[in-house]
Amino acid sequence: MYKLELNADEVRDIERLLDDVEGEFGALDTEESLKLATLHAQELPRDVRARINAFRLGELDGVLVVSGYRVDQERVGPTPGHWRERPEPSTSRREELLLLMIGSLLGDPFAWGTQQDGRLIHDVLPIAGHENEQLGSSSEALLTWHTEDAFHPLRGDFLLLGCLRNPYGAQTTVGYVDALELPESVRDVLFEPRFGIRPDESHLAKNNSDAEGKAFEDIEEMDRAPEPIAVLFGDRNAPFVRADPYFMDVAEGDDEARSALDAFAKAMDDRMFDVVLGDGDFIVIDNYRVVHGRKPFKARHDGTDRWLKRINITVDLRKSRASRPARDDRAIR
Numbered sequence: 001m002y003k004l005e006l007n008a009d010e011v012r013d014i015e016r017l018l019d020d021v022e023g024e025f026g027a028l029d030t031e032e033s034l035k036l037a038t039l040h041a042q043e044l045p046r047d048v049r050a051r052i053n054a055f056r057l058g059e060l061d062g063v064l065v066v067s068g069y070r071v072d073q074e075r076v077g078p079t080p081g082h083w084r085e086r087p088e089p090s091t092s093r094r095e096e097l098l099l100l101m102i103g104s105l106l107g108d109p110f111a112w113g114t115q116q117d118g119r120l121i122h123d124v125l126p127i128a129g130h131e132n133e134q135l136g137s138s139s140e141a142l143l144t145w146h147t148e149d150a151f152h153p154l155r156g157d158f159l160l161l162g163c164l165r166n167p168y169g170a171q172t173t174v175g176y177v178d179a180l181e182l183p184e185s186v187r188d189v190l191f192e193p194r195f196g197i198r199p200d201e202s203h204l205a206k207n208n209s210d211a212e213g214k215a216f217e218d219i220e221e222m223d224r225a226p227e228p229i230a231v232l233f234g235d236r237n238a239p240f241v242r243a244d245p246y247f248m249d250v251a252e253g254d255d256e257a258r259s260a261l262d263a264f265a266k267a268m269d270d271r272m273f274d275v276v277l278g279d280g281d282f283i284v285i286d287n288y289r290v291v292h293g294r295k296p297f298k299a300r301h302d303g304t305d306r307w308l309k310r311i312n313i314t315v316d317l318r319k320s321r322a323s324r325p326a327r328d329d330r331a332i333r
C-alpha cells in the first residue's frame, strides 16, 4: 500500500483550489461538471498529480491512500440513514468535488443505471435493515472481498473512496493478486473461462427506486446465466483479477475449476489486510490488481455512523458507449 501524506502546503493549496472553483460548478453529476473537474484537477499540487499518475500507470502497488485533507464535520452534518436520504444540496460538495478531481486524473468517472438510482457519486453508509446483507450498506456481516462489479464486462478500472467519517474505525480489507503463490496447475485453470459471476445485490431491482427498463432485464439475465469468464487474465506472472467468490460458481461437474477457485480464495483470504480509513482519507483501489471488502462493525443509526463517498473510474469511456444512451450520459444502462 502506498501512503501519500499531504503536507501543510499541499492541504492549504487544495483548500484554496476548492474555495476558488466550487462556485463554478452546478450539479456535480453532469457532463459540464466532469469536464470542469478534469481541468481543475490539473491545478492540484504537482506531487499529488505525479503520484496519482504513477499509480495509474501501475508503478505503485495497487492501493493508494491520500491523507491529510480535513473534513469540516459541522458542515457535513449527520450521516443519513440511507443513500437516498443524503442532504440536498449536498453538505459534502467539496469532498465530492475533490473525489471527482482525483478520479479524473485516473480516467473518467462513470455510473451504473442499476446502482443507487444511477447516481454518479455513491454514498456508502450503514442502512438499518441491511446489517447482514452482502452490500456496502451492511454492517454486522463481513463484506466478503471482491472485484468491484466483478460480474460486469464494463466494470471500472479504479475504485475511489473518500471517507467523511469513520468514528469506530471500521476496517476496509484489501488483497493483492500479485502476492499470491499459486501452483502452476491452479494458475492454468484460473486463466480459463470456467467461472460464472452473478450480479451482486446492489444492482438488483429491489435496491433501486425505479427498476424499469432494459438495464435491469440485462442484470436479471446475467443472474440467470452468468457468462463463463477467467478469474486471472493478462500477464501470467503478474495477472489481473476478476473475482467475487460469494457470487461465483463453476459449471456442474467441473471439479477442477471448483478446486482452483477454492485454492485461489483460500490463498487470498490468507493475504488480506486491513486499512482503516480516517476522516478525510481518500483511497484509490486498482480494480484489476486488488480485491477489497470490509470487516463487520456495529452501526449506530443515529447520524454519527461511518460515511464514505464512492466513484467508479474507467480508463476507456468509449468501450461502454453502446451501453450508454447518449455520448454525454455517464450511466451504463
Ligand SMILES: NC(=[NH2+])NCCC[C@H](N)C(=O)O
Binding pocket: 134, 135, 136, 137, 143, 144, 145, 146, 148, 149, 200, 201, 202, 244, 246, 247
Ligand atoms: N462480495 C460482495 N459482497 N460483493 C458485493 C459488494 C457490494 C457492492 N459493491 C455494493 O455496492 O453494495
Ligand SMILES: O=C(O)CCC(=O)C(=O)O
Binding pocket: 124, 135, 136, 137, 143, 148, 171, 172, 173, 292, 293, 294, 308
Ligand atoms: O466500506 C468499505 O470499506 C468498502 C465498501 C465496498 O467495498 C462496497 O460497497 O463495495
Ligand SMILES: [Fe+2]
Binding pocket: 146, 147, 148, 292, 293
Ligand atoms: Fe466494493
